[in-house]
Amino acid sequence: PKGGQGNVVSGLRGGFVPPFVRKAVNALGGQDTSKGDNPMSAKMLQLLAGPDGELPESLQKFDPALIDMVCNEVLDEGAAVDWEDIAGQDAAKQLIQEIVVWPMMNPTLFMGARAPPKGILLFGPPGTGKTLLGKAIASNIKATFFNISASSLTSKWIGEGEKMVRTLFAVAEFMQPSVIFIDEIDSILSARKSEGEHEASRRLKTELLVQMEGCNPNSLSRRILLVGATNRPEELDEAARRRMPKQLYIPLPCEPARKEMILRQLGAVKSVLSQEDVQKVVQKTDGYSGADMRNLIQEALQGPVREAVRQHGSKIATLSESDLRPVGKRDFQMAAKAQKPSVAPCEVTRYEVYNAKHGAKY
Numbered sequence: 001p002k003g004g005q006g007n008v009v010s011g012l013r014g015g016f017v018p019p020f021v022r023k024a025v026n027a028l029g030g031q032d033t034s035k036g037d038n039p040m041s042a043k044m045l046q047l048l049a050g051p052d053g054e055l056p057e058s059l060q061k062f063d064p065a066l067i068d069m070v071c072n073e074v075l076d077e078g079a080a081v082d083w084e085d086i087a088g089q090d091a092a093k094q095l096i097q098e099i100v101v102w103p104m105m106n107p108t109l110f111m112g113a114r115a116p117p118k119g120i121l122l123f124g125p126p127g128t129g130k131t132l133l134g135k136a137i138a139s140n141i142k143a144t145f146f147n148i149s150a151s152s153l154t155s156k157w158i159g160e161g162e163k164m165v166r167t168l169f170a171v172a173e174f175m176q177p178s179v180i181f182i183d184e185i186d187s188i189l190s191a192r193k194s195e196g197e198h199e200a201s202r203r204l205k206t207e208l209l210v211q212m213e214g215c216n217p218n219s220l221s222r223r224i225l226l227v228g229a230t231n232r233p234e235e236l237d238e239a240a241r242r243r244m245p246k247q248l249y250i251p252l253p254c255e256p257a258r259k260e261m262i263l264r265q266l267g268a269v270k271s272v273l274s275q276e277d278v279q280k281v282v283q284k285t286d287g288y289s290g291a292d293m294r295n296l297i298q299e300a301l302q303g304p305v306r307e308a309v310r311q312h313g314s315k316i317a318t319l320s321e322s323d324l325r326p327v328g329k330r331d332f333q334m335a336a337k338a339q340k341p342s343v344a345p346c347e348v349t350r351y352e353v354y355n356a357k358h359g360a361k362y
């Protein structure tokens with residue numbers, strides 16, 4: 001057959017179609033749901049199957065199509081993140097290392113009363129490095145990193161969310177140690193009973209709480225740490241808070257962090273910014289998130305390129321770095337017009353109030 005599992009499987013296994021792949025094809029109604037060649041099954045094979053091409057026993061009772069989605073859409077195999085890649089957030093980095101990284105590195109020291117929490121919650125405005133922190137934890141302890149947004153569980157897999165959660169934790173257990181990062185976790189674990197709350201979303205919430213309860217970051221059997229992230233920590237219910245007893249505020253970047261972002265992103269690019277110019281940008285970007293900073297600097301770096309294109313017209317394909325003028329403060333002034341801070345000051349106040357009441361002290 002052209003495309004789909006046929007190609008991948010025969011490519012890898014010389015025509016042999018492992019039984020679970022056949023099951024996956026059947027579960028998908030015999031259709032290839034991927035784009036073009038089906039990399040999903042190849043990945044599933046590579047990650048989970050034994051030498052006999054069979055799924056491990058612990059996963060055999062799960063829907064192969066869902067396992068496939070976990071492997072392809074939730075498992076994050078991107079580049080490792082070092083603590084130094086995250087500008088600022090020093091206090092959070094320190095606390096995270098103490099409460100979750102150390103215990104996973106030396107479980108015997110952290111038994112009983114020193115046992116780590118099953119999960120931690122990172123709260124704060126969007127674009128401040130919560131995902132980066134989750135990934136840095138995983139990279140640091142050489143854990144598999146799963147990254148899923150709760151809204152995709154509630155919307156994309158309508159009715160399947162509960163099964164998806166069960167499958168995700170089962171795959172994470174097989175690939176342990178694992179870190180499962182769930183963004184917008186409030187949308188599942190909300191205390192609010194929305195009117196007409198769906199039976200499916202109630203079941204999804206129960207399932208996630210049950211799975212979280214079963215996590216044991218420093219055990220040998222279920223070394224899974226859950227990292228929840230939210231912009232609306234007020235929404236979480238009691239049961240969620242109990243499972244994520246440490247709630248860490250991840251605020252907007254402070255001055256030194258913004259300076260670090262600018263200097264790092266300017267990197268090897270030619271620039272004529274004096275120290276005072278950089279300091280000016282640092283001051284002017286009070287209220288910018290990390291993501292806003294990244295966009296602002298990118299926009300500024302685009303200034304010399306735009307100018308060169310205007311001058312050289314159609315020669316864009318042959319332009320090189322040496323044809324560009326250095327980046328200057330005017331580029332940042334222009335960029336600041338395009339990139340405004342995305343977080344309103346009143347939002348920051350809301351986080352600070354919440355932090356004073358519930359945030360982990362450090």
Ligand code: ADP
Nearest residue numbers: 085086087126127128129130131132290291294
């Ligand atoms: P969040 O999960 O808090 O919404 P992310 O971790 O996804 O935010 O950050 C989005 C992007 O913004 C990152 O990929 C990175 O480019 C930039 N960024 C945000 N915070 C930082 C930071 N503290 N240090 C370096 N880059 C950051």
